[in-house]
Amino acid sequence: MHPAFSVIFLTTLIGVGQGLFLALFTGQVYALANLLPAQDSQSFYAIGSVVAIVFLIAGLIASVFHLGHPERAWRAATQWRTSWLSREVLALPITMGLIFAYGLTHYMGWTEPFFIIAKGTLPVDASLIIGTLATIATFALFICTAMIYAGIKFIQEWHTPLTVFNYILLGGASGFTLAAAFSAYVGADLVGFYGMWAVILTITGLISRAAVLWRNKHLQHKSNLQTAIGVRHNNIQQKAQGAMGGSFNTREFFHGSPQAVVKMARYGFLSLVFIVPVVLLGASYSMESSYLPLLAFVVQYVGLMMERWHFFTEAKHPQNLYYQSIA
Amino acid sequence: MQLALLIDLNVCVGCHACVTSCKEWNTSGAAGPMADFNPYGKDPTGTFFNRVQTFEIGAFPKVETVHFPKSCLHCEEPPCVPVCPTGASYKREEDGIVLVDYDKCIGCKYCSWACPYGARELDEKQKVMKKCTLCVDRLYDQNLPEAERLPSCVMACPTSARLYGDIHDPDSEVSVQIRENGGYQLMPEWGTKPSNHYLPRRKTRIHLHQDELERVDNPLKKEGLQPQPPSDQKTLDETTSW
Ligand code: SF4
Ligand code: SF4
Numbered sequence: 001m002h003p004a005f006s007v008i009f010l011t012t013l014i015g016v017g018q019g020l021f022l023a024l025f026t027g028q029v030y031a032l033a034n035l036l037p038a039q040d041s042q043s044f045y046a047i048g049s050v051v052a053i054v055f056l057i058a059g060l061i062a063s064v065f066h067l068g069h070p071e072r073a074w075r076a077a078t079q080w081r082t083s084w085l086s087r088e089v090l091a092l093p094i095t096m097g098l099i100f101a102y103g104l105t106h107y108m109g110w111t112e113p114f115f116i117i118a119k120g121t122l123p124v125d126a127s128l129i130i131g132t133l134a135t136i137a138t139f140a141l142f143i144c145t146a147m148i149y150a151g152i153k154f155i156q157e158w159h160t161p162l163t164v165f166n167y168i169l170l171g172g173a174s175g176f177t178l179a180a181a182f183s184a185y186v187g188a189d190l191v192g193f194y195g196m197w198a199v200i201l202t203i204t205g206l207i208s209r210a211a212v213l214w215r216n217k218h219l220q221h222k223s224n225l226q227t228a229i230g231v232r233h234n235n236i237q238q239k240a241q242g243a244m245g246g247s248f249n250t251r252e253f254f255h256g257s258p259q260a261v262v263k264m265a266r267y268g269f270l271s272l273v274f275i276v277p278v279v280l281l282g283a284s285y286s287m288e289s290s291y292l293p294l295l296a297f298v299v300q301y302v303g304l305m306m307e308r309w310h311f312f313t314e315a316k317h318p319q320n321l322y323y324q325s326i327a
Numbered sequence: 328m329q330l331a332l333l334i335d336l337n338v339c340v341g342c343h344a345c346v347t348s349c350k351e352w353n354t355s356g357a358a359g360p361m362a363d364f365n366p367y368g369k370d371p372t373g374t375f376f377n378r379v380q381t382f383e384i385g386a387f388p389k390v391e392t393v394h395f396p397k398s399c400l401h402c403e404e405p406p407c408v409p410v411c412p413t414g415a416s417y418k419r420e421e422d423g424i425v426l427v428d429y430d431k432c433i434g435c436k437y438c439s440w441a442c443p444y445g446a447r448e449l450d451e452k453q454k455v456m457k458k459c460t461l462c463v464d465r466l467y468d469q470n471l472p473e474a475e476r477l478p479s480c481v482m483a484c485p486t487s488a489r490l491y492g493d494i495h496d497p498d499s500e501v502s503v504q505i506r507e508n509g510g511y512q513l514m515p516e517w518g519t520k521p522s523n524h525y526l527p528r529r530k531t532r533i534h535l536h537q538d539e540l541e542r543v544d545n546p547l548k549k550e551g552l553q554p555q556p557p558s559d560q561k562t563l564d565e566t567t568s569w
Contacts, residue, residue, distance in 0.1 A: 066435065068434020068454025068455060069434050072413070073433055075433060078413060078414055079412050082410070089412055148437070151410070153406075153517070155440070222517075227513070227515070228513060229395050230511045230513060231384055233385055235386055236383070237383045240380055241378070245365065245370030248439070248449050248451070317443075317445075318443045322444070322445055
């Protein structure tokens with residue numbers, strides 16, 4: 001498939017935003033359970049939510065460039081019964097709204113507990129309720145985004161539950177890395193906590209992403225030229241594809257990059273998404289540097305863009321069987 | 328009712344008449360032109376609903392050329408329809424034609440990803456998804472003579488390689504042909520149930536048996552002994568033709 005930059009930016013940016021929110025809320029829940037020091041509502045949770053929303057909005061803006069008629073985009077919310085794309089179009093603003101509400105409750109200090117459960121140890125306040133809802137929405141958004149790809153059964157490289165795990169794990173990893181960078185920047189002593197979770201998510205993501213690479217290497221495609229044109233012969237060669245100067249079919253479904261570039265991108269993202277950030281986060285833990293986590297995030301984000309680019313080049317659409325050679 | 332095309336690969340000569348008449352009809356319609364870029368330049372490209380491809384089967388000298396017209400197959404289980412986020416892509420209840428509402432389409436291209444056949448093409452000028460309409464604007468047009476209420480490609484085909492009809496009616500010409508001449512579907516492995524079918528290449532062979540060349544009950548062979556006149560003697564023909 002042809003990697004579209006709008007989609008690369010959309011999926012990576014909203015992944016960061018979603019992951020960052022999950023990190024903030026995880027921190028709050030840990031603090032409730034007295035496993036972590038509580039953070040200041042305004043300077044930490046509210047500002048953190050704003051950063052998450054900025055990433056989500058940036059992703060939304062990127063997605064507009066993918067559409068031929070963005071002015072009609074509202075129609076895309078109508079077919080949520082059948083279309084994962086439509087579900088994503090609904091889940092994105094709902095997630096943004098809930099994260100905004102979450103940030104707002106912290107900013108306004110609406111953190112008086114409504115009631116207390118579990119023998120006085122768990123005060124339930126507005127931020128906890130909204131945060132829980134936003135967490136559900138965030139996961140729903142991850143699933144919708146991933147299912148757009150995983151749901152197309154004949155793009156076999158994508159049609160696996162691993163695609164969904166990868167979107168959740170890689171989005172989560174980049175968000176927790178950003179949370180570590182954010183904590184280091186505002187001077188909250190959560191760098192170690194977020195850094196540790198970022199490393200765990202990154203390594204789990206590596207396992208899951210590597211599994212996809214392995215799977216795709218050994219994939220047997222169900223369609224071939226015999227089933228495509230219905231002629232049983234082992235030696236079929238295309239002599240003409242009905243157009244000499246290319247067509248939508250040759251532009252949209254082929255990545256057109258030399259195999260060497262694809263291989264470079266593969267080694268590039270394997271090191272930038274997984275190895276380098278883990279090393280940097282580990283180093284920041286021992287050196288107590290406030291800039292290394294930020295560097296880790298930037299490196300990981302660049303790596304994620306390469307990962308998404310590679311994700312598209314991996315996919316072999318069966319329609320390509322009809323467009324093997326021009327003349 | 329499920330309207331569909333049946334394409335006879337045994338007859339198609341690869342002349343592209345269906346391609347040009349499709350483009351001519353559909354680029355002149357109410358939906359607006361099917362954009363072309365560089366039509367007379369170096370790398371001409373544009374939107375087409377129908378393309379004829381050519382494949383070579385086998386290696387010389389046992390080789391055969393197959394011309395393969397390819398357009399939307401109006402699948403009975405079209406995977407391109409449910410994925411459309413706007414409802415612009417739909418399948419008509421009444422005749423099974425799969426269509427795109429160009430006024431609703433946002434040009435997200437998702438449906439083209441979801442068609443295994445590459446039958447949908449984005450019009451890069453209008454920025455909406457386009458595909459074969461089976462000439463739905465001809466089929467029911469009361470202003471056309473009844474004999475012309477056919478897809479444009481079917482009318483243009485000089486060899487009648489394209490048949491059109493209702494594949495749900497067991498007695499329609501297309502159904503009978505599919506049933507009796509081995510009509511098949513493309514990529515049946517995805518369960519899309521394409522409505523358009525193809526008829527395979529068929530070889531016309533005459534099987535001559537030895538006993539058709541030589542009469543076993545030839546009376547001259549009855550006694551085993553055959554008259555063998557010397558070569559300078561007149562044959563029976565020459566004796567009688569005086
Ligand atoms: S051929 Fe492709 S575009 Fe046409 S109905 Fe089938 S899946 Fe949809
Ligand atoms: S390109 Fe148009 S018809 Fe296709 S899925 Fe998107 S909105 Fe629907």
